[in-house]
Structure formats: structure tokens, C-alpha cells
Amino acid sequence: MxxxxxxxxxxxxxxxxxxxxxxxxxxxxxxxxxxxxxxxxxxxxxxxxxxxxxxxxxxxxxxxxVTVSVHAKTEAMPEGEEEIPWGVRYVGAERLWRKGKGEGVKVAVIDTGISRDHFDLKGRIKGGVHFVRGKQNGHGTHVAGIIVAEMNQRGIVGVSPEADLYDVRAFDHEGKASLSTILQALQWSIANQMDVINMSFGMPAYSEALARAVEKAHERGIVMVASAGNSGGAVEYPARYKNVMGVSAIDQSGRLASFSARGKGADMKAPGVEILSTWPGNQFKKLNGTSMAAPHVSGLMALEIGRKRNKKK
CATH class of the missing domain: 3.30.70 (Alpha-Beta Plaits)
Incomplete structure (x- = not known):
């Protein structure tokens, strides 16, 4: 194509x-x-x-x-439940919850699809669209839990546990998507008036078409957050575009992870090492990657948008 x-x-x-x-x-x-x-x-x-x-x-x-890839680095074995994962604590979500938990903020997750029956997610998933069919992997479910896992006394809690999540599937079970499918996913997110778009994926080369899609979303007031990449080198696209918040990964000591992309386009750093989140089958797993760092920032953006709306009421 x-x-x-x-x-x-x-x-x-x-x-x-x-x-x-x-x-x-x-x-x-x-x-x-x-x-x-x-x-x-x-x-x-x-x-x-x-x-x-x-x-x-x-x-x-x-x-x-071209083919676009998600930014999950490694997968660990299933872990036990934890109410508030270290990444959620690190970004200060607990303190911010006093002013709201992102209620009503629309967050699109363009990813591999989300396990919609997971007990920590099903109350927060409000819709979406699948441009790719077939078997899913757990990447999108993991990203979703970091953003919106519910405060329900079970499992974990996400950064913005009252935000509305939209499952926009563009990636196959191997974490691969075509550029044309990414364009479809962005068009859907714009048309359906998302407030935040999380993009835990990237590609090394600049794309004019993708740049224009990002520009149009920015013009509509949509906040876009993307993972920087796991090459340890230059930041990938779409994180590198000026109207996208590119996110690098840090560990629990606040150090930049060795695998994390850095430099131009890395606007923020967020937790991305041994991140516990939701997994298909009502499970929880720890993953590493800038894919895990980006949704921490998307959750924070949802909290900020929610706070601003509350002030206007």
C-alpha cells in the first residue's frame, strides 16, 4: 500500500x-x-x-x-495483587485524587486491544473500535490498567481511575500495525472527540501523513502522549512530533532505563520498569518498556483535564 x-x-x-x-x-x-x-x-x-x-x-x-511496533520491552511472570503500584505512587496520583480522579475524561488507547471483561477495567471501558481482528496479546490491557484500573478494593489502581477508556485496536497479536491502520485509529479518535490519546508504539522514520494526523488532533485540542522507544537511542515517531508528549522510562530510583530512548522528543520521564498492571484472564503482570511509561503520563493528563473542568462547574 x-x-x-x-x-x-x-x-x-x-x-x-x-x-x-x-x-x-x-x-x-x-x-x-x-x-x-x-x-x-x-x-x-x-x-x-x-x-x-x-x-x-x-x-x-x-x-x-511501514510497520509500526508497540514499545513493550520484556514480560515477567505473573505477580500477586497490589493495591497501588509503585509507578502510580511515584507520579503523585494519590495526592492529585483529592481534586478528582479523571471522571468523564475520554482517553483513547490505540494498541493491541483490551480485555474488556477484566474486573479492574470493564467498568471503565466505554467504547472503541477494532480495525484489526483475531487473537490479541496483553499489551493493550496492560497499558489500560496503568491509566484507569478501578478503585474497587481488588487488584490494582490506575493513575486516573474514573476516566472513560476507549479501546481503539490497531495492532495484531504480535504488536505490529501498518501505518495506514494507525491513520484510521487517529481519524476515529478525532471524530469521536477524545480528550487524550495514548500511543505506546513507534517507528524510527518520519511520516508526513502521520504528522498531519497528529497536527489535526492537536488543532482539535486533543492531548497526545507517546512512548519514546526501547532502542536506547533516538526517540521514535510519533513521540518525536512537536505536538506529542514523548515519554522516556525510568526505574524506581528515578534513573533513566538503559533500554529507553532519549534526547530530542523526550519531553517527560515516567515509570517504565517492573510495572504491575492488568493482564487478560483477570490476571496481573509486570512489564518493562516506554510503553508502560506513556500511560502514566496519559493518566496524569486525564486528571489535569478533569480538575480544570471541575473548576468551571
């Missing part, structure tokens, strides 16, 4: 109308996915090759539909 980004300000609908006059079969029309708001189009490779001269005429930027 190719991702086409037209120059800003160009009449994309007129361009597509011109192209469609050249397309004669139903099969050729089916693969198209258009993102009008940021002037991008996703089409299959064979269609692009057939009409590449058309796109060159409009000086369009062409990207490959």
Missing part, C-alpha cells in the same frame, strides 16, 4: 475526482481510503503504479505503508 500526501491547500476532492475519471473498474475503487482533513490518501500498490504519473503531476509525497 502507498500513502499519498498532497500539498497543503490543494483541492483534494477535485484531484480525486480527476483520478476517478481514469478508473474504470470496481476493484480499482475499493482500496482507496481518503483523509480529507489532512489531504492524504491510502491506495494499493498496483493502483499507484497504474496512475503514478497523475500523482507526480500534483507533486504528491509518497510513503510506504
Amino acid at each position: 502507498k500513502i499519498i500526501s498532497f500539498q497543503r491547500g490543494m483541492p483534494i476532492r477535485e484531484i480525486l475526482s480527476d483520478l476517478q475519471k481514469k478508473v474504470t473498474t470496481k476493484t480499482e475503487r475499493l482500496p482507496w481510503r481518503c483523509y480529507d482533513e489532512w489531504s492524504c490518501l491510502c491506495i494499493k500498490d498496483n493502483i499507484y503504479e497504474q496512475f503514478c504519473e497523475h500523482f507526480r503531476r500534483y507533486q504528491a509525497m509518497v510513503e510506504e505503508n
Whole structure:
């Protein structure tokens, strides 16, 4: 698949109308996915090759539909229950709860899918969409618990235990997603008026189409939080975009984890080592990764948005 980004300000609908006059079969029309708001189009490779001269005429930027990966480093064995994990304590959530616990704040988790029947999550999951089907892994469930695990005297407690979570599945059971699917997930999050988007994933290369999607979400007032990456080197995208809060991982001593990306784009540091959270099957596990650091910040952003709304009441 190719991702086409037209120059800003160009009449994309007129361009597509011109192209469609050249397309004669139903099969050729089916693969198209258009993102009008940021002037991008996703089409299959064979269609692009057939009409590449058309796109060159409009000086369009062409990207490959690269693979994007979640940022979980390692997985440990199941652990016993703990009411408030160390990461939640470290970011000061208990103190902030006196002014609200994120009630009504809409948080989208673009990830591998969430175990919606987990007793610590099911009351907080208010909706979502699955762009990927099939077997899930536990990454999305783990991220979700860090943000919103309920204060129910069982299991653990998340950073913003009264926020509303939206399960936006874009990744398969191996923690892989195509760039075009990420664009769909962002479009859904914008259309459904999310307050916060957690993106515990990344890719090393810049994408113009993804940059435009992030810019549009920012224009709509959505707070975006992304994991920096687990390479130990440069921060990946989308964390590196200026309108996204990139998060590196620290351990319980406050030291930057050896695996954590750092440098330009790493706007914040948060707990990301031996993080206990929810896991499918009503279980709990400890994971390492900047994937675990980002949702601590997403939870804090939900608390902040909730506090601001309470002041206006």
C-alpha cells in the first residue's frame, strides 16, 4: 500500500475526482481510503503504479505503508495483587485524587486491544473500535490498567481511575500495525472527540501523513502522549512530533532505563520498569518498556483535564 500526501491547500476532492475519471473498474475503487482533513490518501500498490504519473503531476509525497511496533520491552511472570503500584505512587496520583480522579475524561488507547471483561477495567471501558481482528496479546490491557484500573478494593489502581477508556485496536497479536491502520485509529479518535490519546508504539522514520494526523488532533485540542522507544537511542515517531508528549522510562530510583530512548522528543520521564498492571484472564503482570511509561503520563493528563473542568462547574 502507498500513502499519498498532497500539498497543503490543494483541492483534494477535485484531484480525486480527476483520478476517478481514469478508473474504470470496481476493484480499482475499493482500496482507496481518503483523509480529507489532512489531504492524504491510502491506495494499493498496483493502483499507484497504474496512475503514478497523475500523482507526480500534483507533486504528491509518497510513503510506504511501514510497520509500526508497540514499545513493550520484556514480560515477567505473573505477580500477586497490589493495591497501588509503585509507578502510580511515584507520579503523585494519590495526592492529585483529592481534586478528582479523571471522571468523564475520554482517553483513547490505540494498541493491541483490551480485555474488556477484566474486573479492574470493564467498568471503565466505554467504547472503541477494532480495525484489526483475531487473537490479541496483553499489551493493550496492560497499558489500560496503568491509566484507569478501578478503585474497587481488588487488584490494582490506575493513575486516573474514573476516566472513560476507549479501546481503539490497531495492532495484531504480535504488536505490529501498518501505518495506514494507525491513520484510521487517529481519524476515529478525532471524530469521536477524545480528550487524550495514548500511543505506546513507534517507528524510527518520519511520516508526513502521520504528522498531519497528529497536527489535526492537536488543532482539535486533543492531548497526545507517546512512548519514546526501547532502542536506547533516538526517540521514535510519533513521540518525536512537536505536538506529542514523548515519554522516556525510568526505574524506581528515578534513573533513566538503559533500554529507553532519549534526547530530542523526550519531553517527560515516567515509570517504565517492573510495572504491575492488568493482564487478560483477570490476571496481573509486570512489564518493562516506554510503553508502560506513556500511560502514566496519559493518566496524569486525564486528571489535569478533569480538575480544570471541575473548576468551571
